[in-house]
Amino acid sequence: MDTKQRSRRHFLRDGAALAGMAVAGVRLAKGQAQAEKSAASVAGSDNGEATAPFRLFGPEAPLYGTPSENLQRMPTIEYPFATRTPQQDLHGIITPSGLHFVVNHGSPTPDINLLEHRFLIHGMVDRPLLFTVAELKRLPSVSRVHFLACAGNSYVDTFARKNLPQSVQETHGATSCSEWTGVPLSVLLQEAGVQKGASWLLCEGADLKKHSISIPLTKAMDDAMVAYVQNGEAVRRENGYPLRLLVPGFEGTRNVKWLRRIKVVDRPYMTKWETGVYTNLLPSGKARWFQFEIEPNSVITRPSAGLHMAGRGFCEITGIAWSGGGTIRRVEVSTNGGRTWKDAELQHPVLPKAHTRFRFPWNWNGEETVIQSRSTDEWGHVQPTLAELTKIWGVTMDFWRTDTARIQHFNASHPWTIKPDGSLRNEIW
Numbered sequence: 001m002d003t004k005q006r007s008r009r010h011f012l013r014d015g016a017a018l019a020g021m022a023v024a025g026v027r028l029a030k031g032q033a034q035a036e037k038s039a040a041s042v043a044g045s046d047n048g049e050a051t052a053p054f055r056l057f058g059p060e061a062p063l064y065g066t067p068s069e070n071l072q073r074m075p076t077i078e079y080p081f082a083t084r085t086p087q088q089d090l091h092g093i094i095t096p097s098g099l100h101f102v103v104n105h106g107s108p109t110p111d112i113n114l115l116e117h118r119f120l121i122h123g124m125v126d127r128p129l130l131f132t133v134a135e136l137k138r139l140p141s142v143s144r145v146h147f148l149a150c151a152g153n154s155y156v157d158t159f160a161r162k163n164l165p166q167s168v169q170e171t172h173g174a175t176s177c178s179e180w181t182g183v184p185l186s187v188l189l190q191e192a193g194v195q196k197g198a199s200w201l202l203c204e205g206a207d208l209k210k211h212s213i214s215i216p217l218t219k220a221m222d223d224a225m226v227a228y229v230q231n232g233e234a235v236r237r238e239n240g241y242p243l244r245l246l247v248p249g250f251e252g253t254r255n256v257k258w259l260r261r262i263k264v265v266d267r268p269y270m271t272k273w274e275t276g277v278y279t280n281l282l283p284s285g286k287a288r289w290f291q292f293e294i295e296p297n298s299v300i301t302r303p304s305a306g307l308h309m310a311g312r313g314f315c316e317i318t319g320i321a322w323s324g325g326g327t328i329r330r331v332e333v334s335t336n337g338g339r340t341w342k343d344a345e346l347q348h349p350v351l352p353k354a355h356t357r358f359r360f361p362w363n364w365n366g367e368e369t370v371i372q373s374r375s376t377d378e379w380g381h382v383q384p385t386l387a388e389l390t391k392i393w394g395v396t397m398d399f400w401r402t403d404t405a406r407i408q409h410f411n412a413s414h415p416w417t418i419k420p421d422g423s424l425r426n427e428i429w
């Protein structure tokens with residue numbers, strides 16, 4: 001019997017066993033058909049027959065594997081070159097590289113030749129240095145798990161798209177977490193010899209519009225790195241191949257992709273991205289700016305808006321928490337619209353400046369309710385509710401709703417409403 005026949009037999013036998021299970025059986029069969037269809041197209045089968053999934057195993061497997069289930073990033077409305085992570089479909093704390101969110105500021109991902117790429121350190125240094133990627137890879141390296149979050153995460157689409165159907169992918173899809181490997185920036189700066197009086201770095205990418213931004217020297221000497229690996233393999237092109245700056249815990253925009261130049265300087269350079277865009281103009285006419293660190297944040301990823309409750313009874317509430325300030329110490333969950341809070345369980349490892357997975361066992365009684373989470377980091381900073389954040393910023397609720405406002409560093413506890421019919425909605429309003 002060849003593999004094809006054997007697989008078909010198993011399929012028939014299992015199918016027969018499931019036939020007795022009314023609803024679940026039908027669903028599974030449907031899902032299986034879907035999986036076969038996508039597997040068939042991945043494997044290049046021309047007829048898509050029932051044995052197709054088995055062609056992905058064994059010697060016929062593609063040399064570079066393909067995902068078993070076809071999850072997808074989704075495009076955003078604010079940038080043409082931006083996509084979001086499907087948080088509702090992910091487990092644990094690592095974001096698969098192919099699902100890491102992307103934000104390009106108006107430039108397409110550059111097609112950089114590995115051998116031709118150069119990285120320059122100059123400015124207030126004793127010895128300007130020019131590296132090839134191979135030369136960087138000869139230097140001492142480190143691997144660390146860190147989240148990367150756009151400062152616009154958890155706001156932009158939450159409010160700007162208020163009339164559209166929403167999911168956690170839209171509201172919180174601009175944070176992802178990877179194991180990054182690279183050279184500590186402190187090693188490179190020590191090699192270059194930073195001169196007295198230097199206090200900032202101007203960092204520049206090789207994209208068409210040369211994204212550039214200032215980093216304080218103290219942070220660069222602390223835990224920043226020039227990364228060339230993401231989750232064990234070369235950084236994805238859309239995430240900065242062949243080199244990206246990683247500034248753990250700092251807003252995404254400081255993490256320059258396609259890094260080609262660091263100039264050591266004695267002041268911030270007031271680039272477009274730190275003055276005009278990643279700032280918050282307040283009603284008073286003053287602006288919040290140079291806010292580097294991502295504050296304590298968290299969101300329930302399952303169940304969340306757009307998903308459907310499987311029925312009343314047991315439901316594991318799960319989600320992610322993160323803080324640029326360091327390690328998450330505590331996550332609390334409320335299942336009654338914020339009236340009372342209970343501790344969720346933190347899944348180990350709980351790593352500094354990384355996504356932390358939390359779980360909370362719950363029984364849904366079938367009634368309408370609101371569920372949400374809030375995190376506390378190692379500094380004791382607590383993620384605020386929307387009312388609390390409004391107070392902290394000294395604004396009114398209207399401020400969040402102004403269509404023209406681009407709000408950065410929004411970290412209010414995010415509520416999902418569960419309707420009696422089991423549907424989940426985003427009703428932060």
Ligand SMILES: Nc1nc2c(c(=O)[nH]1)N[C@H]1C(S)=C(S)[C@@H](COP(=O)(O)O)O[C@H]1N2
Pocket residue numbers: 100101102103104105106107148149150151204205206207210211238239240251252253254255256257258
């Ligand atoms: N060269 C370059 N670096 C960049 C950007 C860019 O447009 N060009 N976007 C920044 C912004 S706003 C964010 S949020 C992060 C996103 O990183 P990712 O696309 O790898 O998720 O990259 C930052 N680094």
Ligand SMILES: [Mo]
Pocket residue numbers: 103149150151152252253
């Ligand atoms: Mo960003």
